[in-house]
Amino acid sequence: MGITFGGPIADFAYAHVSGVLEPAILNHSVRVWLLADHLGRQQGVDGTEREALAVACLFHDAGTAATYDGPQRFEVEGADAARAFLANNDWPEPLIQKVWEAVALHTSPGIAERMGALPRLVRQAVLADFGRTDLVEYGDDESLLSGIARFPRLDIEKVLGDAVVAQAVRSPHKAPPSSWPGGLLAAHRANPGHVGVNPAF
């Protein structure tokens, strides 16, 4: 595919999530990696930390996969999936914990940004891929933009919102109040016939 994720474990992580994620969510996860890595390299994130950032980006929506549809909110199920994957690959616990936090907190506004490099970069890249932040800092990098363009959006906002809601409809405890899944579920219940992107996305 002509893209590198910073190391062999992250390449293996890509192979893993590409088998379980919907195509739109897989492409989004790769774009998030490209955006996060672009920012991260400007801030000196390299080596093992860079590879950990790639794993966090690739797993950040893993909780939407059927195989990881457990009882917890999808962000935490995805974090646990990343933890299990990295523990199987003998990564050190402190780095695993930062990946866990980056995945678990990626929908937590104002908190992820304060929890260190990995949670901050994943959060910023997710917001950027959804157009929620000023893209000026990325805008003049032709290789970044052409890289991103190789992973089509495939209606990601609708696909991701619907995936989270589908899980929450079956298991409302996955979507507590004061959470992103909770807001999506409430909007769905307020207007179950709504067509298009969930209004709370």
Added chain:
Amino acid sequence: MGITFGGPIADFAYAHVSGVLEPAILNHSVRVWLLADHLGRQQGVDGTEREALAVACLFHDAGTAATYDGPQRFEVEGADAARAFLANNDWPEPLIQKVWEAVALHTSPGIAERMGALPRLVRQAVLADFGRTDLVEYGDDESLLSGIARFPRLDIEKVLGDAVVAQAVRSPHKAPPSSWPGGLLAAHRANPGHVGVNPAF
């Protein structure tokens, strides 16, 4: 006042927050400490970690105080206030970080519970004080119940919800979507004339 917070720094923390918190929020914070400590001692939390738990409980709503009404959501402002207080008292950084996380994450459902002892205990105690959890585990402890009874509720649900909303009305960035302050602000805006406890509390 006949209550101990587990050490001199926590006693000092009580003196500090008692000067800046509304009485209802101060009493709530002390009850949260009594509940968290009751659970924590059953789980072997003692020594410096127990004192850190007390500081986290006492500061968990410090972001509602006028003196800590900065640009971030109140949970993070309170976490920063606790960090500054503990840094002034030369506590070790890893323990300060756990206090920061316990305060910052206390409104984050399903995440605080997974971030270690301090965030989990503060979250569980907050939910218990608001009647959101089964109180059976506390119910047969007469000294706990009589201790709690010494700190009247003073309409805490209304006072706390209104305090968070008042800040958010002035600075909406403090109440982003997918956050507890965001839900309170949205409920307020949907029905500004509502009397009583905020419906999203």
